[in-house]
Amino acid sequence: MPKYTFGELTGIKEGEVFENRKALREANIHLALMAGIDGNPREGCSSIVLNGGYIDDLDLGEEIIYTGHGGNDQGSKRQIRDQDWDAPGNKALLVSEFKGLPVRVTRGYKHKSKFSPSSGYRYAGIFYVRTHKEEIGENGFNICRYYLIKDGIFETPDSKDEIELPKRKNKPKRIKFTVIRIVRDTALSKSIKELYDFTCQVCSKRIAVRNVSYAEGAHIKPLGKPHNGGDDTNNILCLCPNHHVMLDKGGFTIANNFDLIGISGRLNVHEKHIIDSSNLTYHRNHIFIND
Amino acid sequence: MPKYTFGELTGIKEGEVFENRKALREANIHLALMAGIDGNPREGCSSIVLNGGYIDDLDLGEEIIYTGHGGNDQGSKRQIRDQDWDAPGNKALLVSEFKGLPVRVTRGYKHKSKFSPSSGYRYAGIFYVRTHKEEIGENGFNICRYYLIKDGIFETPDSKDEIELPKRKNKPKRIKFTVIRIVRDTALSKSIKELYDFTCQVCSKRIAVRNVSYAEGAHIKPLGKPHNGGDDTNNILCLCPNHHVMLDKGGFTIANNFDLIGISGRLNVHEKHIIDSSNLTYHRNHIFIND
Numbered sequence: 001m002p003k004y005t006f007g008e009l010t011g012i013k014e015g016e017v018f019e020n021r022k023a024l025r026e027a028n029i030h031l032a033l034m035a036g037i038d039g040n041p042r043e044g045c046s047s048i049v050l051n052g053g054y055i056d057d058l059d060l061g062e063e064i065i066y067t068g069h070g071g072n073d074q075g076s077k078r079q080i081r082d083q084d085w086d087a088p089g090n091k092a093l094l095v096s097e098f099k100g101l102p103v104r105v106t107r108g109y110k111h112k113s114k115f116s117p118s119s120g121y122r123y124a125g126i127f128y129v130r131t132h133k134e135e136i137g138e139n140g141f142n143i144c145r146y147y148l149i150k151d152g153i154f155e156t157p158d159s160k161d162e163i164e165l166p167k168r169k170n171k172p173k174r175i176k177f178t179v180i181r182i183v184r185d186t187a188l189s190k191s192i193k194e195l196y197d198f199t200c201q202v203c204s205k206r207i208a209v210r211n212v213s214y215a216e217g218a219h220i221k222p223l224g225k226p227h228n229g230g231d232d233t234n235n236i237l238c239l240c241p242n243h244h245v246m247l248d249k250g251g252f253t254i255a256n257n258f259d260l261i262g263i264s265g266r267l268n269v270h271e272k273h274i275i276d277s278s279n280l281t282y283h284r285n286h287i288f289i290n291d
Numbered sequence: 292m293p294k295y296t297f298g299e300l301t302g303i304k305e306g307e308v309f310e311n312r313k314a315l316r317e318a319n320i321h322l323a324l325m326a327g328i329d330g331n332p333r334e335g336c337s338s339i340v341l342n343g344g345y346i347d348d349l350d351l352g353e354e355i356i357y358t359g360h361g362g363n364d365q366g367s368k369r370q371i372r373d374q375d376w377d378a379p380g381n382k383a384l385l386v387s388e389f390k391g392l393p394v395r396v397t398r399g400y401k402h403k404s405k406f407s408p409s410s411g412y413r414y415a416g417i418f419y420v421r422t423h424k425e426e427i428g429e430n431g432f433n434i435c436r437y438y439l440i441k442d443g444i445f446e447t448p449d450s451k452d453e454i455e456l457p458k459r460k461n462k463p464k465r466i467k468f469t470v471i472r473i474v475r476d477t478a479l480s481k482s483i484k485e486l487y488d489f490t491c492q493v494c495s496k497r498i499a500v501r502n503v504s505y506a507e508g509a510h511i512k513p514l515g516k517p518h519n520g521g522d523d524t525n526n527i528l529c530l531c532p533n534h535h536v537m538l539d540k541g542g543f544t545i546a547n548n549f550d551l552i553g554i555s556g557r558l559n560v561h562e563k564h565i566i567d568s569s570n571l572t573y574h575r576n577h578i579f580i581n582d
Contacts, residue, residue, distance in 0.1 A: 007478070041503075085501070098503045099481070187298070190390070207533055209542035210376070210580050212332075212389045241532035242498055251500035289501050 004031070004039055004046035007102040007126060014125040017117050018106075024049070024121050029104055037069060037089030044095035045129075048148075049121065051108030059113040061150075064105065064127065065226055068093060068144035071137075082142035085134075085289050090144045094289070097129035098249055103148065126151040132250070133226055133286050147226050189217025192236045192273065200240035201268045202252075202260065207240060218244040220254070220279040227286065234276035237267070253288035254280050262288065295322070295330055295337035298393040298417060305416040308408050309397075315340070315412050320395055328360060328380030335386035336420075339439075340412065342399030350404040352441075355396065355418065356517055359384060359435035362428075373433035376425075376580050381435045385580070388420035389540055394439065417442040423541070424517055424577050438517050480508025483527045483564065491531035492559045493543075493551065498531060509535040511545070511570040518577070525567035528558070544579035545571050553579065 009028055018024045021033045030038045030047040039045030048066060050059065058065040068090035071083040085094060096103050105124040107116045115124065127148040137143040198213030199206040207214040218239040221229030229235050239247060246252055252262035256277045259266050261284070269275060300319055309315045312324045321329045321338040330336030339357060341350065349356040359381035362374040376385060387394055396415040398407045406415065418439040428434040489504035490497040498505040509530040512520030520526050530538060537543055543553035547568045550557050552575070560566060 091503070094500075095503050098500060098505045099484075101481075190392075193390075205533070207536060207542070209385075209389060209537065209540045212382070212386050214389050214536055214540065241536050242496070245498060245505055245532050246500065249500045249505065251498070 002043055004043050006044070006046045007104075009104075012123060014123060016123045018121045018123070020120065021049070024106060024123075027123075029123055030106060035069070035089060037092060039092035039096070040088055041086075041091035041095060043092070044099055044101045045089065045092035045103055046101070047104040047106065048093075049106045049108055050111040050113075050116075051121075052110040052112070059107075059111070059115060061113075061115050063150070063225065064148045065133075066093075066146045066148060068146065071141055071143070079137050079139040079141045079143070083137075083144045085144055087144075093129055093144075093146050094132060097132060097146065100128065102126045102151065103129060105148065124150075131222060131227065131248070131287075132289075134288075134290075135286065145226075186217070186231060188231060188233050189236050192217055192233055193238045195270050195273060196238040196268070198238065199268075200243055201237050202239060202243040202263075202265065204268065205240050215239065216241055216244045218247050220247070220275070221282045222248065222287070227282070229279065229282070232276070234274055235279045237275075247283075248287075250283075250287040250289040253284045255284075256280055293334055295334050297335070297337045298395075300395075303414060305414060307414050309412045309414065311411065312340070315397060315414075318414075320414055321397060326360070326380060328383060330383030330387070331379055332377075332382035332386060334383070335390055335392045336380065336383035336394055337392070338395040338397065339384075340397045340399055341402040341404075341407075342412075343401040343403070350398075350402070350406060352404075352406050354441070354516065355439045356424075357384075357437045357439060359437065362432055362434070370428050370430040370432045370434070374428075374435045376435055378435075384420055384435075384437050385423060388423060388437065391419060393417045393442065394420060396439065415441075422513060422518065422539070422578075423580075425579075425581075426577065436517075477508070477522060479522060479524050480527050483508055483524055484529045486561050486564060487529040487559075489529065490559075491534055492528050493530060493534040493554075493556060495559065496531050506530065507532055507535045509538050511538070511566070512573045513539065513578070518573070520570065520573070523567070525565055526570045528566075538574075539578075541574075541578040541580040544575045546575075547571055 005028060012027055012029060018027060024030045025033060030049055032038050036049050037045055038047040057067055068083050070087040071079045071081045073080045084090065105127045106121050107124055108121045109117055109119045127150050130147050130149050133145045135143050135145055193215045198215040215238050218237045219229050220235050220237060221227055223229050223231060252260050254267050255261055258269050296319060303318055303320060309318060315321045316324060321340055323329050327340050328336055329338040348358055359374050361378040362370045362372045364371045374381065376382065396418045397412050398415055399412045400408055400410045418441050420437050421440050422438045424436045426434050426436055484506045489506040491506065506529050509528045510520050511526050511528060512518055514520050514522060543551050545558050546552055549560050
């Protein structure tokens with residue numbers, strides 16, 4: 001029996017302000033009265049409340065870096081141990097990332113940002129967990145962070161479910177899309193894929209449709225925020241879609257000698273393919289979900 | 292040794308008009324002087340010229356339905372046999388679809404659309420082949436069609452390479468991105484994935500990162516143009532990313548009795564999962580690249 005409801009709630013509008021956590025709970029937005037993360041490892045995270053918390057949190061309105069829970073001393077509130085990706089709320093947010101679940105976001109009056117209400121709690125709408133990042137907090141312990149982006153960044157004027165058209169005269173419509181895979185070859189990823197003849201560097205599989213091969217150029221240190229990896233062949237692998245997903249989500253990582261960590265095997269690396277080991281180090285330290 | 296150059300060409304601006312096909316060739320936009328498709332099955336299609344041709348072609352400016360070549364009687368210009376996905380230009384366009392290659396588009400004066408020049412050939416910029424569709428032409432024979440969308444429909448104001456932010460005050464910047472996978476769970480695809488416990492209905496694999504499972508909701512009759520499939524559980528399968536790519540690209544299809552066609556095996560279908568056989572029929576007839 002599911003405990004949480006996911007996504008938009010009937011009758012609740014973005015921007016609506018609630019007096020306190022109890023009102024937020026009664027509106028079914030966020031059930032927990034204290035915890036910032038609503039959810040569990042089985043269902044995922046349905047809602048987060050930003051209200052003070054970690055000083056490193058970043059809030060740019062439509063993108064948020066949110067820190068998971070745990071590791072703090074109850075009395076001093078100082079971090080005294082590593083945060084754990086397996087802690088219930090942290091795992092719930094990972095589940096939301098992997099499964100693409102909508103996460104309701106609410107900002108409280110104690111949250112320091114220009115988007116916060118001066119009193120009470122303002123519901124900010126639906127976000128998605130785009131990626132996660134393990135970092136060392138200011139007290140030297142690991143913290144689990146999540147990068148969320150707001151839904152509705154794509155619109156489609158006349159089709160139901162997919163990114164389609166560039167015309168965006170009005171406010172973007174919110175759309176409920178399922179899976180969209182957009183693949184664009186840069187010259188760089190093309191060259192890497194050709195070097196490996198479109199075979200996956202992890203499993204040696206090659207997807208082909210009538211002899212037309214398909215592979216994906218996967219960035220070890222991901223492009224864009226918050227990882228800001230480089231679009232350079234020293235950061236690109238040729239992978240099948242399955243191993244691309246697993247690499248992105250931290251399901252395995254790669255040692256500097258190309259042994260795989262988290263799954264068995266070894267990365268096949270062509271003699272002409274120079275991989276920057278600092279990208280591997282980054283992936284091991286920040287993206288791999290370690291046991 | 293590659294024959295074709297792909298993507299934007301230095302010094303060539305969108306909207307530039309060329310006097311004739313020879314001038315287009317000299318600018319390196321489109322090498323063939325007669326054929327509408329520039330490319331080969333090895334490298335893909337680097338450029339197409341729209342200039343009359345098939346009456347069913349659709350040109351909405353930033354989305355184009357383009358018909359492949361072949362099947363016409365030389366004299367009467369009537370279609371007298373099926374077009375063939377293996378014909379060099381048609382295969383080249385499929386390669387561009389699978390590999391996400393940029394395709395230059397140029398409109399000629401004979402092309403009937405409000406985007407065409409009154410004389411000469413106007414270079415329209417970079418498009419991508421989003422999907423293909425096999426249809427029955429007006430003379431009763433198969434035609435091979437391609438749905439192209441214009442590049443630059445996404446922008447990103449401050450990150451280098453990925454879809455990130457919703458702010459689109461100005462004209463979208465053209466960005467060169469590589470692979471972006473955006474997964475959103477609708478309630479429907481979520482229910483199907485849960486029904487199968489995130490195991491692929493084709494290969495029974497389940498991708499998991501620390502016990503968090505990952506699968507994709509794949510539409511049999513694709514959402515959006517030009518297929519316009521429904522977002523309904525009777526049109527959704529639970530697949531691993533590899534088989535999702537293959538289904539979308541027509542690498543295999545499914546008989547009404549759930550035998551797989553194009554690859555060996557049988558689709559695993561849960562007794563509670565009612566699949567609409569008209570969606571399977573659509574996929575077999577319009578998307579599967581038949582041998």
